[in-house]
Every structure is written in structure tokens, then in C-alpha cells.
Amino acid sequence: MPILQLKNxxxxxIQGKEPVRVLKNVNLTMERGDYVAIMGPSGSGKTxxxxxxxxxxxxxxxxYLLDGKSLRDLDDDAxxxxxxxxxxxxxxSFYLLPKLTALDNVALPLLYADVPLKQRRERAAEALKAVGLEERMLFLPNQLSGGQCQRVAIARAIVTKPDLLLADEPTGALDTRAGSQIMDIFRRLSQEGMTILMITHEQAIADCAHKLYHILDGELHGEEADTHGI
Ligand SMILES: Nc1ncnc2c1ncn2[C@@H]1O[C@H](COP(=O)(O)OP(=O)(O)O)[C@@H](O)[C@H]1O
Ligand SMILES: [Mg+2]
Structure with a gap:
């Protein structure tokens, strides 16, 4: 069963007084393990x-069906x-909490998931190791570079072992070198089985994914040939 299905x-x-259609009959299916990029110019509806x-x-x-279940009538809590x-x-933008160490930033989603403290620390340390930051676990965000902050944000995103990792312009605030390190991490996560959906306006970043869609004026256009991550 697909992990994600979008149907029309x-x-x-509302812009001014008129409703403006920003997404137009978008259809998308993703299977577990897919690594998909959606590329489009600014204002095309990516976010x-x-x-x-x-x-x-x-x-x-x-x-919208997630893992086969319709999300249609769910309330905010659900x-x-x-x-x-x-x-x-x-x-x-990484959205790290400035007064928390890298480790505590990464552990935070586990607090919301009611994981006990010892396990929170262990799992956060493991996630930071997976992004190559085991030496900087006790640093504050302002003691880290932009690329390192984004690696902390990735660790925080994967610490709960999500079914689907979503990334909105993950390299948008980074220089080319830091950006390519982030793409190395995504490639490794994908090889380990993570399902990833990334949006970007940069071709070089989009090319890192295995399947590429284009969005233009709110319309999602067909998949290009499956490149299997070359
Ligand atoms: N909350 C909002 N209210 C009104 N219009 C919006 C809102 N959010 C986005 N838009 C409009 O929807 C279009 C798509 O925006 P967005 O999804 O942010 O594009 P992208 O991420 O591709 O740059 C733009 O024309 C934008 O102005
Ligand atoms: Mg955007």
C-alpha cells in the first residue's frame, strides 16, 4: 500500500476578496522507500x-491518504x-531552540511522544551520530555553523523514526558545500530505507532524488524517468 496518496x-x-486557486488537482502517490523531489519556481505552490x-x-x-487512511475528517489534535x-x-530555517544544546533540541520530539528521559538522551545521541555530530552534542545552536544546525534539525526530524521525512528547501539557507553535505545525509537515509519528499527550486538539489516532479502555477507535472539516484 502506498505511504502517501494525494487525489485531486x-x-x-482568499487574496483581496477573491479566492485564488493555488493548488490545482494535484495527484501524487509515494511508496515506502521513495525519494522524491518536487521542483518549482518561487510562488508555484511548493510550500x-x-x-x-x-x-x-x-x-x-x-x-489525502496517509498509509491508506483518509485524513479528511481529523481534528487539530488528531x-x-x-x-x-x-x-x-x-x-x-532550522528552527532550533537557541537555549537548548544540540542533544536537547534533538530529544524534544521524544518528550512530546512520552519517551522516558534515559531513552530520549540515547536516541538523540544516536540520531546526532547519524548526521556526524557526535562531537558537538552539547553545543548550543549559536556555536554551530548553518550546515551543522541543519544537521541537528535533520537529527531532530529522524529521531522519532518517521514514516515520511518532509523537507522544504533544506539547502536553501546554505552554501554549496554545506548543501551537498546535507544531500549526502539524505542519500544515506534513503539507502537505509527512509521515505523522503523534498521540495526545492534548485536543479542540482532536485537531481539528488530518485524521482522528480515539477510544479508550475499549482499544477504538478509528471514524473521524469526514474534515475535511481545517479
Ligand atoms: N496564507 C496565504 N494567503 C494567501 N495567499 C497565499 C498564502 N500562502 C501562500 N499564498 C500564495 O500562494 C502561492 C503559492 O505560495 P507558496 O506555496 O508559498 O509557493 P512556493 O513555496 O512555491 O514559493 C503564492 O502566490 C502565494 O502568494
Ligand atoms: Mg516555499
């Missing part, structure tokens, strides 16, 4: 789409539960 998803925003997939917003019409149990998020 539309999203309207709107990712917010819907991430249960941060709801569509105007259409159906959607928050799905975000915490099933999804991991990486954003362009």
Missing part, C-alpha cells in the same frame, strides 16, 4: 503543498498526533 488536491486562498502533506494545513478539496508519530520535518 486543490487549495484556494502550500508540503504544508498539506505535513498536516500543517488542510486542502480545500480532494483527498493531525498533531499524526505529525508527531509519523512525519519528520526539515525546513529552510
Amino acid at each position: 488536491i486543490c487549495k484556494d486562498y 502550500t503543498l508540503l504544508n498539506i502533506i505535513g498536516c500543517l494545513d488542510v486542502p480545500t478539496s480532494g483527498e 493531525l498533531a498526533e499524526i505529525r508527531n508519530r509519523h512525519l519528520g520535518f526539515v525546513f529552510q
Whole structure:
């Protein structure tokens, strides 16, 4: 069964007094283990789409099935539960808490998931090791570079072992070298079986994924040839 199915998803925003259709009949299916990029220019609807997939917003019409279950009639609490149990998020801005160490930032989602303290620390340390930051676990965000902060954010996203990792312009705030380190981590996570959906406006970043879709004016256009990550 697909991990994700979007069926004719539309999203309207009121701009001025008129509703404007920002997503137009978007259809997308992802299987477990897929590594998908959606590429499109600024304003094409990428963040709107990712917010819907991430249960941060709801569509105007259409159906969204996560692991075969329709999310249509879920209330805010149920959607928050799905975000915490099933999804991991990486954003362009890292959103780390400045007064918490890397370790405590990464452990935070486990607190919300009621994991006991000792296990929280162990699992956060393991996730930081997976992104190559075992030497910097007790550093504060302002003692880390942008690329290192994004690696902490990735550790925080994977520490709950999500079914689907969502990334909105994950390299957008980074230089090329730090960006390619982030793509190395995504490649490794994908090889280990993580399902990843990443949006970007950069071709070189999109090329790191195994399947590529384009979004233009709110329309999602077909998959290109499956490159198997070359
Ligand atoms: N909350 C909102 N209210 C009204 N219009 C919005 C809102 N969010 C986004 N939009 C509009 O929807 C379109 C798509 O935005 P967005 O999904 O952020 O694009 P992208 O991430 O591809 O740059 C843009 O025209 C934007 O102005
Ligand atoms: Mg955006």
C-alpha cells in the first residue's frame, strides 16, 4: 500500500476578496522507500503543498491518504498526533531552540511522544551520530555553523523514526558545500530505507532524488524517468 496518496488536491486562498486557486488537482502517490523531489519556481505552490502533506494545513478539496487512511475528517489534535508519530520535518530555517544544546533540541520530539528521559538522551545521541555530530552534542545552536544546525534539525526530524521525512528547501539557507553535505545525509537515509519528499527550486538539489516532479502555477507535472539516484 502506498505511504502517501494525494487525489485531486486543490487549495484556494482568499487574496483581496477573491479566492485564488493555488493548488490545482494535484495527484501524487509515494511508496515506502521513495525519494522524491518536487521542483518549482518561487510562488508555484511548493510550500502550500508540503504544508498539506505535513498536516500543517488542510486542502480545500480532494483527498489525502496517509498509509491508506483518509485524513479528511481529523481534528487539530488528531493531525498533531499524526505529525508527531509519523512525519519528520526539515525546513529552510532550522528552527532550533537557541537555549537548548544540540542533544536537547534533538530529544524534544521524544518528550512530546512520552519517551522516558534515559531513552530520549540515547536516541538523540544516536540520531546526532547519524548526521556526524557526535562531537558537538552539547553545543548550543549559536556555536554551530548553518550546515551543522541543519544537521541537528535533520537529527531532530529522524529521531522519532518517521514514516515520511518532509523537507522544504533544506539547502536553501546554505552554501554549496554545506548543501551537498546535507544531500549526502539524505542519500544515506534513503539507502537505509527512509521515505523522503523534498521540495526545492534548485536543479542540482532536485537531481539528488530518485524521482522528480515539477510544479508550475499549482499544477504538478509528471514524473521524469526514474534515475535511481545517479
Ligand atoms: N496564507 C496565504 N494567503 C494567501 N495567499 C497565499 C498564502 N500562502 C501562500 N499564498 C500564495 O500562494 C502561492 C503559492 O505560495 P507558496 O506555496 O508559498 O509557493 P512556493 O513555496 O512555491 O514559493 C503564492 O502566490 C502565494 O502568494
Ligand atoms: Mg516555499
